[in-house]
Amino acid sequence: MRKGxxxxxxxxxxxxxxxxxxxxxxxxxxxxxxxxxxxKGGIYNHFESKDELVLAAFDYAIQLVNKxxxxxxxxxxxxxxxLIAIISVYDNIIEDPPLKGGCPLLNTAxxxxxxxxxxxxxxxxxxxxWLRFIRIIIKKGIKLGEIRNNIDVDAVATFIxxxxxxxxxxxxxxxxSAYMHSVIDQLTHFIEHTLxxxxx
Amino acid sequence: MRKGxxxxxxxxxxxxxxxxxxxxxxxxxxxxxxxxxxxKGGIYNHFESKDELVLAAFDYAIQLVNKxxxxxxxxxxxxxxxLIAIISVYDNIIEDPPLKGGCPLLNTAxxxxxxxxxxxxxxxxxxxxWLRFIRIIIKKGIKLGEIRNNIDVDAVATFIxxxxxxxxxxxxxxxxSAYMHSVIDQLTHFIEHTLxxxxx
Amino acid sequence: MRKGxxxxxxxxxxxxxxxxxxxxxxxxxxxxxxxxxxxKGGIYNHFESKDELVLAAFDYAIQLVNKxxxxxxxxxxxxxxxLIAIISVYDNIIEDPPLKGGCPLLNTAxxxxxxxxxxxxxxxxxxxxWLRFIRIIIKKGIKLGEIRNNIDVDAVATFIxxxxxxxxxxxxxxxxSAYMHSVIDQLTHFIEHTLxxxxx
Amino acid sequence: MRKGxxxxxxxxxxxxxxxxxxxxxxxxxxxxxxxxxxxKGGIYNHFESKDELVLAAFDYAIQLVNKxxxxxxxxxxxxxxxLIAIISVYDNIIEDPPLKGGCPLLNTAxxxxxxxxxxxxxxxxxxxxWLRFIRIIIKKGIKLGEIRNNIDVDAVATFIxxxxxxxxxxxxxxxxSAYMHSVIDQLTHFIEHTLxxxxx
DNA sequence: ACCGACGGGACCTCCCGTTGTT
DNA sequence: AACAACGGGAGGTCCCGTCGGT
Numbered sequence: 001m002r003k004g005x006x007x008x009x010x011x012x013x014x015x016x017x018x019x020x021x022x023x024x025x026x027x028x029x030x031x032x033x034x035x036x037x038x039x040k041g042g043i044y045n046h047f048e049s050k051d052e053l054v055l056a057a058f059d060y061a062i063q064l065v066n067k068x069x070x071x072x073x074x075x076x077x078x079x080x081x082x083l084i085a086i087i088s089v090y091d092n093i094i095e096d097p098p099l100k101g102g103c104p105l106l107n108t109a110x111x112x113x114x115x116x117x118x119x120x121x122x123x124x125x126x127x128x129x130w131l132r133f134i135r136i137i138i139k140k141g142i143k144l145g146e147i148r149n150n151i152d153v154d155a156v157a158t159f160i161x162x163x164x165x166x167x168x169x170x171x172x173x174x175x176x177s178a179y180m181h182s183v184i185d186q187l188t189h190f191i192e193h194t195l196x197x198x199x200x
Numbered sequence: 201m202r203k204g205x206x207x208x209x210x211x212x213x214x215x216x217x218x219x220x221x222x223x224x225x226x227x228x229x230x231x232x233x234x235x236x237x238x239x240k241g242g243i244y245n246h247f248e249s250k251d252e253l254v255l256a257a258f259d260y261a262i263q264l265v266n267k268x269x270x271x272x273x274x275x276x277x278x279x280x281x282x283l284i285a286i287i288s289v290y291d292n293i294i295e296d297p298p299l300k301g302g303c304p305l306l307n308t309a310x311x312x313x314x315x316x317x318x319x320x321x322x323x324x325x326x327x328x329x330w331l332r333f334i335r336i337i338i339k340k341g342i343k344l345g346e347i348r349n350n351i352d353v354d355a356v357a358t359f360i361x362x363x364x365x366x367x368x369x370x371x372x373x374x375x376x377s378a379y380m381h382s383v384i385d386q387l388t389h390f391i392e393h394t395l396x397x398x399x400x
Numbered sequence: 401m402r403k404g405x406x407x408x409x410x411x412x413x414x415x416x417x418x419x420x421x422x423x424x425x426x427x428x429x430x431x432x433x434x435x436x437x438x439x440k441g442g443i444y445n446h447f448e449s450k451d452e453l454v455l456a457a458f459d460y461a462i463q464l465v466n467k468x469x470x471x472x473x474x475x476x477x478x479x480x481x482x483l484i485a486i487i488s489v490y491d492n493i494i495e496d497p498p499l500k501g502g503c504p505l506l507n508t509a510x511x512x513x514x515x516x517x518x519x520x521x522x523x524x525x526x527x528x529x530w531l532r533f534i535r536i537i538i539k540k541g542i543k544l545g546e547i548r549n550n551i552d553v554d555a556v557a558t559f560i561x562x563x564x565x566x567x568x569x570x571x572x573x574x575x576x577s578a579y580m581h582s583v584i585d586q587l588t589h590f591i592e593h594t595l596x597x598x599x600x
Numbered sequence: 601m602r603k604g605x606x607x608x609x610x611x612x613x614x615x616x617x618x619x620x621x622x623x624x625x626x627x628x629x630x631x632x633x634x635x636x637x638x639x640k641g642g643i644y645n646h647f648e649s650k651d652e653l654v655l656a657a658f659d660y661a662i663q664l665v666n667k668x669x670x671x672x673x674x675x676x677x678x679x680x681x682x683l684i685a686i687i688s689v690y691d692n693i694i695e696d697p698p699l700k701g702g703c704p705l706l707n708t709a710x711x712x713x714x715x716x717x718x719x720x721x722x723x724x725x726x727x728x729x730w731l732r733f734i735r736i737i738i739k740k741g742i743k744l745g746e747i748r749n750n751i752d753v754d755a756v757a758t759f760i761x762x763x764x765x766x767x768x769x770x771x772x773x774x775x776x777s778a779y780m781h782s783v784i785d786q787l788t789h790f791i792e793h794t795l796x797x798x799x800x
Numbered sequence: 801a802c803c804g805a806c807g808g809g810a811c812c813t814c815c816c817g818t819t820g821t822t
Numbered sequence: 823a824a825c826a827a828c829g830g831g832a833g834g835t836c837c838c839g840t841c842g843g844t
Contacts, residue, residue, distance in 0.1 A: 422714060426623075510710040510711070513702075515623070527770065555785060556786070559763070561770060566761065566766030569765050570727065572709070573720065573724055574724060575713075579758050579762070583762045586756070
């Protein structure tokens with residue numbers, strides 16, 4: 001990795017934290033200059049515009065979240081265990097978020113949907129991948145007989161993702177992880193009692 | 201109602217729509233000038249600052265949402281019916297939102313939590329009222345024997361609100377009400393089968 | 401005196417204090433609105449512009465100073481006593497100025513000389529009157545044999561006035577009347593020993 | 601010296617002239633843009649605010665005055681000669697001021713004393729240095745036997761400075777150096793006849 | 801005689817981006 | 823690869839003044 005690439009990564013890292021906290025419109029290039037210690041030329045040498053930077057920062061942020069998922073499902077063999085593990089990633093989203101400011105997908109989606117088509121498109125793609133990820137696990141669970149086969153897979157995946165993100169929003173608003181814990185409890189109960197195939 | 205009060209209300213109305221779509225930092229006073237047809241002098245005659253305006257606009261937006269709730273539960277006598285009715289308010293949040301840009305509580309909470317303490321406080325208060333509203337209905341349902349009495353009222357209220365808001369986020373991101381419908385279906389099922397007291 | 405005239409005088413009085421402290425460019429009509437409790441219409445009903453108001457306020461301020469002179473020389477029969485009395489008016493310019501902000505002639509002259517020809521003209525006229533006032537007393541003193549007749553009357557008058565105003569400036573800058581007292585002592589000594597005709 | 605430093609000095613120089621003529625509140629950043637030929641971005645690259653600029657401009661202005669003192673007392677060995685030389689600096693303050701607008705200490709002191717604490721503090725410090733400068737010369741004169749030893753050094757220094765500044769004010773108001781000349785004559789006379797130790 | 805409401809513009813500040821230089 | 827310097831413009835705020843109403 002060359003010097004320039006390291007600088008680029010460093011800028012992205014700092015920018016991701018700033019954008020995730022203050023949003024795209026609430027963050028200025030000056031904010032990123034201050035945080036990185038670089039001057040304008042040093043930043044614009046790597047990125048053509050604030051736009052290009054925010055897109056790269058979003059990719060980086062999502063990748064951080066994805067690493068948490070990957071780490072969470074490591075060693076979990078059953079679909080139900082994996083679902084629980086994914087949900088548990090959000091257990092301490094307040095105290096230890098993947099990056100400052102909470103969930104980048106939530107933040108970016110809410111800010112960009114009416115203002116920034118390109119960023120919104122990236123958020124959609126990230127959401128697509130997440131939903132697909134959940135759906136695949138559910139389908140695997142059905143195939144393996146862990147999960148009931150009379151459920152609407154898409155709807156359940158949407159439900160799980162929505163509930164998590166809503167929980168993040170509420171917990172973040174109050175800066176209190178108790179709300180997230182409640183949501184996780186309810187969701188876990190849903191998975192254990194509604195999704196799980198009952199033996200007989 | 202005097203001329204000035206009408207103008208003030210008109211500014212708030214237009215500003216609420218702009219802020220709800222573009223966010224606080226994404227909206228400029230010039231945007232509001234364009235939308236209202238007033239000049240800066242005309243706007244700053246009614247509001248001392250952009251801040252004062254955004255706070256008033258948020259109050260107005262929340263009031264619009266509350267009116268929908270009030271209208272929804274009209275004539276609904278049981279707690280379960282009321283819960284379902286509240287959820288149903290979000291059924292066509294995409295096609296017919298209370299104001300352009302979707303749910304103001306979601307939008308404001310996500311943008312303000314790390315950037316605008318005063319606005320965040322107003323969002324918290326609105327969230328407090330909403331959660332309390334849901335809890336009261338649930339408690340009434342328990343007392344009247346409609347709802348099981350072995351549930352965690354706070355957790356269930358948080359769960360319902362979170363799921364709705366998360367659903368709004370996902371649906372809004374895709375500009376597709378199908379996601380919201382899925383979430384509502386799941387939530388309705390939860391209410392009917394998990395909350396409802398089973399006869400015996 | 402009619403209601404309107406009383407209001408006009410009231411505005412002038414408040415405005416004079418504000419202008420004398422903050423200067424013409426440092427004072428806004430809003431400042432005067434706040435201090436008078438009147439609205440814009442109430443002020444512009446009496447004055448066509450900020451300019452007209454500042455001119456009236458200056459006249460009022462100078463008149464206040466002149467009253468102090470008149471009061472000071474009351475009962476003083478000799479020219480030397482009168483000169484001393486006039487100088488003594490500035491003895492407690494810090495603690496008890498004719499209006500807040502110190503000497504209006506000094507303040508107005510310094511601010512207006514390169515910026516506001518009309519106001520400067522009024523300041524010049526006020527200075528003319530003051531210098532003439534001093535000169536007349538000196539000439540009277542010469543004629544009556546109190547004051548030496550080999551002095552340059554104009555120069556002495558200028559000297560006295562300059563020294564007073566410079567003393568006001570220094571004392572005001574430090575907010576300390578000690579400087580003014582020193583200046584007055586020196587000036588008094590000058591009058592008693594340099595101006596006074598020695599007997600023989 | 602780098603390009604930016606030269607630009608910075610150039611801005612300060614132009615700004616000092618503008619501020620010294622129009623005052624802090626009477627001068628706009630646009631005025632400085634016009635005079636320097638730079639755009640706002642170019643100015644704000646060197647100064648964070650109008651405040652920072654006015655402070656730098658004041659320092660520059662005072663330094664110009666100090667250079668005149670230094671030059672004036674060059675080659676003057678006795679205290680009395682030095683005092684006269686310093687006073688003579690103001691001989692053609694109207695035709696050839698250190699910078700346009702006259703004496704920066706007078707202008708700044710009068711404008712800032714009730715409006716701009718930071719600038720007032722700088723003015724006080726400049727006045728401190730000036731008074732100290734005069735006092736030291738007087739004390740030296742006393743020690744060397746040129747000046748009478750029964751005078752109040754502080755009072756005399758204050759008197760000299762006050763008279764000069766007052767003279768500047770009057771002369772400037774009339775745009776007529778004759779007033780300054782009168783004041784200088786009187787002051788010179790005072791130094792020669794009241795301060796000077798008489799031989800015996 | 802005074803207030804309320806608004807226009808039109810200037811204020812200071814900060815924005816994003818470009819260029820020349822090292 | 824990074825900085826220094828600057829342009830061109832938009833940001834929110836406040837300015838002075840006008841005019842209709844009461």
